[in-house]
Amino acid sequence: MRILIVEDELHLAEALTQILKKHHYSVDAVHDGRSGLDYALSGIYDLLLLDIMMPEMDGIAVLKTLRQKGVSTPVILLTAKGEITDMVTGLDHGADDYIAKPFSSEELLARIRAALRRKGEVIPEDAIKFGDIELNTANPRLTVNGKEIKLNLKESELLELLILRKQAVTSKEQIIEKLWGFDSEAEHNNVEVYISFLRKKLTFLGSTVRISTIRSVGYVLEVTT
Numbered sequence: 001m002r003i004l005i006v007e008d009e010l011h012l013a014e015a016l017t018q019i020l021k022k023h024h025y026s027v028d029a030v031h032d033g034r035s036g037l038d039y040a041l042s043g044i045y046d047l048l049l050l051d052i053m054m055p056e057m058d059g060i061a062v063l064k065t066l067r068q069k070g071v072s073t074p075v076i077l078l079t080a081k082g083e084i085t086d087m088v089t090g091l092d093h094g095a096d097d098y099i100a101k102p103f104s105s106e107e108l109l110a111r112i113r114a115a116l117r118r119k120g121e122v123i124p125e126d127a128i129k130f131g132d133i134e135l136n137t138a139n140p141r142l143t144v145n146g147k148e149i150k151l152n153l154k155e156s157e158l159l160e161l162l163i164l165r166k167q168a169v170t171s172k173e174q175i176i177e178k179l180w181g182f183d184s185e186a187e188h189n190n191v192e193v194y195i196s197f198l199r200k201k202l203t204f205l206g207s208t209v210r211i212s213t214i215r216s217v218g219y220v221l222e223v224t225t
Contacts, residue, residue, distance in 0.1 A: 001116065002178055004045045005029040006036030006062065007078060008054045012101075016049065019105045024137055025112075026157070028181055033057025040066055040073065044177040047115055050095075051078040052086045060089055067094040074115040130163045131209040131223040133202070144205035151201070154179060158194050162211065162221045171218035195219060 003025050007013040013029045020027045028045075030036050034056040040048055052059040063075055077090045077098040087098045096115045099108060127136050134143045140156035141148050151159070157179050162170060172191045180186035199211055208224050 001046045002026040002028070002044060003047050003049060003112070004036070004039050005049045006031075006033065006040075006054065006059065007049065007051045008032060009051075016108075019108070020112075023109060026178065026181075033059060033062045037062045037065055040071060041069065042177070043071070043073075044181075045073055047112060048073055048075045049078055050075050052090065053080065060086065060093060063090060063095055064093045074118070076111055076115055128160065128163055130221060131207070133205075133207050133209050135159055135163065142201060142205065144202075144207045147205050149201050149205060151198075154194050155197055155201070158191075159198055162219065165221075167220055167222070169214050169218045169220045174218070 003020055005013050005016050005020075005027060007016065007029065008031045010031060013031060017027045017029050028039060030039055031054075033054040036048075036050065036054070036059075037057060039045070040062070050059045050062060054062075059077060063077075066073070066075070074096045075090075075094070077087065077095045079087050079090075079098050079100050087100075090098060096118065097111050099111055127134055129135070132144050135141075135151075135156065136143070137156055137160055140151040140153060142151055142159070158175065161175065161178055172188045175191045176184065176186045176188075180190070195211055202209055202211070210222055210224055212220050212222050214220060
């Protein structure tokens with residue numbers, strides 16, 4: 001899951017980033033409304049944490065523009081205590097939830113999980129399965145019939161993405177956007193390297209799961225018989 005934080009308080013944005021990364025979310029953070037809108041329009045995010053009071057463009061204006069353009073990404077508003085009018089306005093313009101500052105990390109994480117459930121996303125547990133493989137995302141490792149091997153973080157994130165895509169073809173561009181971010185300098189060969197690593201580890205474990213290449217389209221997980 002990839003989350004965008006739009007928050008002009010730099011210390012809070014950094015704290016939120018660290019909390020979410022600790023819980024296995026991919027995170028980008030920007031610090032003004034105009035940048036937040038540009039990032040959100042990319043379509044790569046599963047959820048937005050959007051502050052209301054920001055420079056250049058306030059959170060309500062960002063939210064209204066996103067909804068007018070048909071962007072349905074879940075939005076949780078970050079509000080100062082007592083901003084009832086702004087909170088109501090945000091909900092009326094398509095926000096999914098709000099949380100008043102200060103808030104606990106436990107409350108924030110619970111609201112994120114709830115917003116993603118309402119959208120119908122699969123929220124991964126520490127272990128997710130496909131075919132005969134089991135991927136542990138908390139302590140990255142891959143297990144097949146009791147035999148396991150460690151994964152590095154990018155390998156784990158890539159395999160998790162392919163599993164959660166539910167056998168849909170995933171392009172290299174989608175992988176780069178989800179794992180590195182749309183403004184990164186990662187290239188197609190970065191994806192190819194990690195696909196190769198995963199294929200070798202699946203073969204080593206004797207798995208019936210394979211990563212198939214759909215020429216000029218992308219990759220898909222399949223179970224061989």
